[in-house]
Amino acid sequence: MAGIYLHIPFCRQKCSYCNFYFSVSLKTKDDFINTFLKEIDLNHNYLQQKDLDSIYFGGGTPSVLSAKEIDLILNKINKYFNLKPDIEITLEANPDDVNKEFLSDLKKSGINRFSMGVQSFHDKELKILNRSHNSAKAIESLNMIKEVGFKNTNIDLIFGIPGSSMDDWKKNLDTFLKMDIPHLSCYNLTIEPGTIIAHQIQTGKINGVDDDLSADMFMYTDELLTKNGFEHYEISNYAKEGKYALHNTNYWTGIPYLGLGPSAHSFDGNTRQWNIANNRKYIASINKNIIPATIETLTPDDKFNEYMMTGLRTMWGVNIKEIEKFGDKYLYHFNKNIIKFTGEELILKNEDNYKLSSRGMLYADRIASELFI
Ligand code: SF4
Incomplete structure (x- = not known):
């Protein structure tokens, strides 16, 4: 078994808590796609195993790509690898990028799992996180995904947001349960140095995180979701039986994967390597036929x-x-x-x-x- 991770390094706006690598300028998107396809040509032999059981479009925000661009990337992967019949092909999406035509086209291209960055069903929390969508849009997009026929869906929720109460968190989980979605990734908000939210806390603009309340939220989630038929199969992940995220499970169980795109990590069982986290330098290097990666051999x-x-x-x-x-x-x-x-x-x-x-x-x-x- 093996997997491919595709890092799409673009976002429409910067979330206040984010320290991932991405650019908010889409000017280099066309160059990036061409370079990305070239990296697949250059790097496909990294994986000894040619049978893939998972492909994961992460980022950044992969849903800033058009369905046609996603199709191009999948066709290129198809050229070098055997996609197993039950392969999981996930696309991370932001609620405001989704419409019916886009979803139908993605379905035709082979995307069969959505991971939606909802983060909260409360507009006041979405504002603190500086997300580009509101709660109504998240619900509308999740309903659309269902109508188009996608059954394997995840949403991300964040707990421990400054100013958020236990009651707020309970309402978030109730909304999730009502939507009948088979997978939840839920993360405790970590305040990374250098982020907008870290600055807002330092300057007293918003309150800091209450660690005891976050621990109570974690324990409440564990109790509620297991009571509702979910397995708490990883610290931050819950799934109905058989709906584990294959991409993540492979990562936790040491299955090799090839990471493509700026800042993407790869693992072959004995080494890890990661691409340079800079779109411009990534494009320049791949165009000289050099994978801009740092390699570490594992002892x-x-x-x-x-x-x-x-x-x-x-x-x-x-x-x-x-x-x-x-x-x-x-x-x-x-x-x-x-x-x-x-x-x-x-x-x-x-x-x-x-x-x-x-x-x-x-x-x-x-x-x-x-x-x-
Ligand atoms: S959409 Fe994701 S990657 Fe982009 S800024 Fe927000 S948290 Fe970061």
Whole structure:
């Protein structure tokens, strides 16, 4: 199995919390598409495996592309790879880019999963996040996706937004449940240095984030959604049975993927590499037939640490048989350090498997880093 990630580095406006790589100028979009197609020509041999089970258009905002541009990219991928019959092809979309004609054309091109950046169903929160849509538009677009016949849909929601109450969050989740959508990605707002929202908090324009309230929102979500038939299969992700996001699951379980576009990351099992995060330099380099990537070879310690970090994020956890494969040093280290977390019930043991409890998920990063070698 293998996947392709396509980073589309354009957005219509800058969200206040965002520190991803993108440009708000669409002037270079045509150049970018041509360069992107060329990168596929140059880099398709990165993956040994030619059978693809997932393609993911992320960004940035992939829905700024036209259906024709998306079709061109998929045709180019088709030239070099075998798309498995049950392949998942996801497009991240912003609600204000969606209309029926666009959706129908995408369906014909093979897109079969939508991930909609809703973030909140409250206009006051969308304003704080500086999103370009409002709540009514999000609901209209989600209904349109359903009418056109897409069944595999995700929405993103953000909790812990400054000024947001538990009641606000409960209403967001109620709206989500009423819409009968099979997958939810829900993220705790993190305030990244250098973002607009970080500046607004520093200058007292808006309040900071209440960490205790965010933890309560996380625990409430876990309880409500599991009661409503969702599996909390990764810290930030919930799915109805069988509707796990294949692209993300492959990433967490160490399946190789090729990342294309500025700032995109790739992984082949032994190395990681990432493209330069600059549209202009990316275009110039690819046009000289050079992939502008930095490459890192993973040591056995890196691989073990990554296994801890990604494995523990999921409901499948980490497995002692897998840890044994790393060697005695790693097994000894794991057995010595896991005891305190099982003792505090932050990690639950089930035969050979260890996974985070719901409460343990609140401390996932700290726990994983204490298990690093
Ligand atoms: S749409 Fe996504 S990538 Fe673009 S600015 Fe907003 S959060 Fe960042």
